[in-house]
Amino acid sequence: MLKQAGRIRWIHQGAAALTALLLTASVQAATVTFKTSEPSGRVLDSVVVTLLPVGKVALPPPRPGSIQQVKKTFVPLVSVVQTGAAVEFPNNDTVRHHVYSFSASKVFELKLYAGTPAKPVVFDKPGVVVLGCNIHDKMVAYIMVADTPWFAVSGDDGMAKIADLPPGDYMVQTWHPRRLGMADLPPRPIRVSTDLTESLTIDLKP
Numbered sequence: 001m002l003k004q005a006g007r008i009r010w011i012h013q014g015a016a017a018l019t020a021l022l023l024t025a026s027v028q029a030a031t032v033t034f035k036t037s038e039p040s041g042r043v044l045d046s047v048v049v050t051l052l053p054v055g056k057v058a059l060p061p062p063r064p065g066s067i068q069q070v071k072k073t074f075v076p077l078v079s080v081v082q083t084g085a086a087v088e089f090p091n092n093d094t095v096r097h098h099v100y101s102f103s104a105s106k107v108f109e110l111k112l113y114a115g116t117p118a119k120p121v122v123f124d125k126p127g128v129v130v131l132g133c134n135i136h137d138k139m140v141a142y143i144m145v146a147d148t149p150w151f152a153v154s155g156d157d158g159m160a161k162i163a164d165l166p167p168g169d170y171m172v173q174t175w176h177p178r179r180l181g182m183a184d185l186p187p188r189p190i191r192v193s194t195d196l197t198e199s200l201t202i203d204l205k206p
């Protein structure tokens with residue numbers, strides 16, 4: 001009798017532990033922080049870091065983006081959107097801009113305008129898009145279109161933080177505007193199960 005009770009208690013505890021484990025695995029998202037630098041060790045800003053899930057993963061719908069024009073400058077200089085994202089181009093200046101791209105993954109132009117164009121631009125193909133302005137030659141910006149909602153751009157401190165990551169296997173892909181026109185850097189695998197910090201070295205030389 002005692003033996004039996006003990007066994008039942010053990011089964012209960014085991015089941016509870018298993019349930020807790022499954023809940024943790026399915027609910028707990030992780031944060032991965034990347035420290036980006038050049039091979040010399042110099043901290044690097046504007047590094048695009050994307051995490052592409054390995055295998056079939058249901059992705060959330062792309063979130064809309066926005067690239068402002070402020071004092072004849074695109075803000076931000078470097079951004080990432082998930083494939084299919086609609087991006088607005090609000091003009092905060094009193095002068096008009098004429099935004100365009102000739103990049104293979106998105107060719108478009110927003111003819112001379114003030115304010116915010118009525119229709120956002122949908123970026124439906126992965127790849128790098130270089131933005132320019134027909135009126136102001138110095139204006140330039142870069143959009144990385146990627147098949148993932150998990151990405152970041154490193155700040156002045158070289159840190160690129162990706163939060164709310166479901167545990168799993170990913171390929172880390174990096175890019176930097178100074179690598180424009182160069183071959184893709186080799187992706188590297190990463191297994192995410194808990195919060196972690198990783199170093200990423202980006203060679204800007206061809």
Ligand SMILES: [Cu+2]
Pocket residue numbers: 072096097098133134135136139
């Ligand atoms: Cu302009």
